[in-house]
Amino acid sequence: MLLDELVATAERVAATRSRLAKVDALAEVLGRLEPDEIAPAVGFLVGKARQGRVGVGWRGLSGAMGEPADAASLTIADLDAALDELAAASGAGSTAARAATLRDLGSRATGREQDFITRVLLGEVRTGALEGVVTDAIARAADRPGEVVRRAAMLSGDLGETARLALTGAPGELESVGLVVGRPVQPMLAASAPTAAAAIEQVGEASVEYKLDGARIQVHRSGDEVRVFTRNLADITHRVPEVVEVARGLPVTDVILDGETLSLDEDGGPRPFQDTMARFGADVAREVLLHPWFFDVLHVDGRDLLDEPLSARLGELERIAGPHRIPGEVTADPESAERISREALAAGHEGVLVKGVESPYAAGRRGSSWIKVKPVHTYDLVVLGVEWGSGRRTGWLSNLHLGAFDPVGEFGEPGGFVMVGKTFKGLTDELLRWQTEHFAQLETRRTASTVFVEPTTVVEIAIDGVQRSTRYPGGVALRFARVKRYRDDKPAAEADTIQTLRGLLRG
Structure with missing residues (x-):
């Protein structure tokens, strides 16, 4: 199949808010794929190429594609093969070698194919084709329950392979997919x-457990x-020898555990999240040690526990x-649950997870049996710039550049603003229309992707x-920022300060 057909489908999916329409469009294209195209195509649609990261970032892509082709000729197989070449390049x-592969690929791609390939390489495909939608489309295309x-996708951890089995596998092959020690599950x-x-x-009645500010591990x-996987199912065994050592010391032969890992300070309290992630992402040993904490077990010595x-x-x-x-603690008492929550926060953790004691382990699902509770902070920040949207948001100003007030000039001019993050979360269509009109009137300069504006608009951010x-000059970045509302009642000089945000840093 030509890559252009897949890109056209991705554009149709991005342009509609209807889940049914998304599923219909995806099922139609999935049903026309050749067997060896299925897994790569599914990976492209959900922004997770089967090769994973291939060593190409924004810097490597800048200008690397060259002038686009006039007509579509690239196939899905061509792109998949090019990603194999990029992933194999080393030393x-x-x-x-990567630059040559990108030049050749770009010379054969049309303009919209180049844009799609760029987003695939950077993991920034935003079509609204989330894995749940694609899973439903696979079921529709294959006429499977x-x-x-x-369940096959959850237990295999591989949506592309699940699609191949569903569309081309022998009877019973999809149903036989089960839990396998050594193969991560969602x-x-x-x-x-x-x-x-x-x-x-x-x-x-529930198990009310501390919600640690660490990294999820399986x-x-x-x-x-022993093998250790991230929440995205990446194998990071070589990075966490201390976790491997703990696992080898357990009184079992075969086991699958779910948990978190984090680094602790000298007093046994949690270090800041960034310390954990810096150590978690390191390919060489570090002085900071990671401690594993487990909250569930999926398999023990030949016994699957998922449905128990x-x-x-x-x-x-x-x-x-x-x-x-x-x-x-296990409790059915709301006051006891609140006490445990306060204790978790006092110990420096994020909050609590409340888990129904009768619940099975629903791999890959966000149900009502597990509920996270953590405090949400809201701050009034100032919009410094806005990026043009893509996909369904094409033509609208979407991604906000957010700044905190710096009254004393600690990080710039006194009375200026210090950028602390971006977000496009929480924006309704009504807000998108409003801010596209509003910020056009406040423009000071622009680039191809961003309109920079006068720092006068205050927005409440959760x-x-x-x-x-290290990216932002104030040394602090927002976590999981989303728009609550615009504050037309507040001047920019009354926005929250960079000093206030820095005060949230632990340690």
């Missing part, structure tokens, strides 16, 4: 609630062989990994916290 001469397709996800008491009222052990209630899984977890369990940053 001396790898930069030149949705639950069967979803992690169970949590919904949100404003308070621990509200979460208890929703799920009843640990597989078969005999002496949490109460049974926690019993097994206590037996095999008691010293490494995340702190928590965040989960901040982290240290």
Whole structure:
């Protein structure tokens, strides 16, 4: 199949808000793919190429594509093969080899194909084709039950391979996909609630556990062989020898554990999130050690526990990994849940997770059985610039550049503003239309992607916290920022300060 057909489908999906229309468009194109095109095409649509990261970033892409072709000729297989070449390039001469591959690829791609390829390479495909939508489209195209397709995708951790099995596999092959020690599964996800008491009222008796500000890990052990995966199912075993050592010391032969890892300070408290992630992402040993904490077990010595209630899984977890369990209590009392939440926050953690004791492990699903509770901070910040949107938001000013007020000039001119992050989250169509008109009147300069504006518009932003940053001059960046509302009642000089945000940094 020509890549242009896949790009056209991605554009149609991005242009509609209807989930049904998205599924119809995706199912139609999936049903026309050749067997060896299925896995690559699914990866392109969800922004996760099967090759993973291929060593190309913005700097490597800048100008590398060259002039686009006049007519479409590239196939899905051509792009997949080019990504194989990029991923294989290593050692001396790898930069030149990647550049040559990109020049050749770009010379055969049309303008919109170049744009699509760039987004695939950077993991920034935003078509609205989320994995859940694509999974439904696979089921539609293959005429298979949705639950069967979803379970196979969850337990294999590979949506592309699941699509291939669904569309071309023998009868029963898709249904036979099961839990395998050493092969990561999609992690169970949590919904949100404003308070621990509200979460208890929703799920009843629950395990109320500390929500650590660390990195999600999934640990597989078969005999002496241990593999550790991230929440995105990347294998990072070589980066976490201390986690491997803990896993090898457990009194089991085969096990799959779900948990978090984080670094601790000298007093046993959690270090800032950035410290954990810096160590977590390091390919060489660091002085900062990572400590694993487990909150669930999916398999023990030949026994799958996915469909057993949490109460049974926690019993097994206590037996095999008691010293490494995340702190928590089982309770049905809202006041007790609130007490545990306060204790977690006082200990420097994010909040709590409230998990129904009768719930199975729903891999890859965000249901109502697990509920996260953590405080949400809101701050009034100033818009410094706005990026043009893409996909369904093409033609609208979307991604906001956010600045905090610097009254004393600690990071620039006194009375100026210091950039602390970006967000396009929380913007309704009404807000997008309004801000496109509003900021056009405040423009001071622009680039191809961004309109810079007079720093006069105040917007209320909800965040989960901040982290240290070398990217922004104030040394701080927002975490999970989203728009609450615009504050036309507040002048920019009354916005929250960079000093206030820096005060949120722990340590």
